[in-house]
Amino acid sequence: MSVKEISIEELKQKLEQEDAIQLVDVREDEEVAEGMIPEAIHIRMGDIPEKLDAFDQTQEYYIICRSGKRSENVCYYLEDQGYQATNVVGGMLAWTGETKPKL
Incomplete structure (x- = not known):
């Protein structure tokens, strides 16, 4: 079984x-x-199980x-819990768009 994936370019288009x-x-x-990424919310990987009510x-x-x-890995976990999750391939290493510092 594999998770759904989206490229950085596709993500940028969706954000626009x-x-x-x-x-x-x-x-x-x-x-x-x-x-x-300014539109992102931050939930550390290790905190996902206890933050499922945020989804x-x-x-x-x-x-x-x-x-x-x-x-x-988080996508696999979320899907196992009944949520729809898509992995952003390449992650922040591939992101060339705007970023903001986390406050």
């Missing part, structure tokens, strides 16, 4: 075209401090990390 997409950055605090089973979630491996 859609009002609100559910983008979740699962990197650690020190990684996010270097900058994250809505009717929404599609796009999961991003540094390179795409941790986000892929």
Whole structure:
């Protein structure tokens, strides 16, 4: 079984075209401090199980990390829990768009 995937280019198009997409950055605090995509919310990978109430089973979630491996694992977990999740291939290493510091 594989998870759904989206490229950085496809993600950029979605961010430009859609009002609100559910983008979740699962990197650690020190990684996010270097900058994250402005539309993203930050929930560390290790915190996902206890934060499942922040997710809505009717929404599609796009999961991003540094390179795409941790986000892929989170996608498998979320799908096992009944949520719709798509992995952002290449992660923040491939992101060339705007970032903001996490406050």
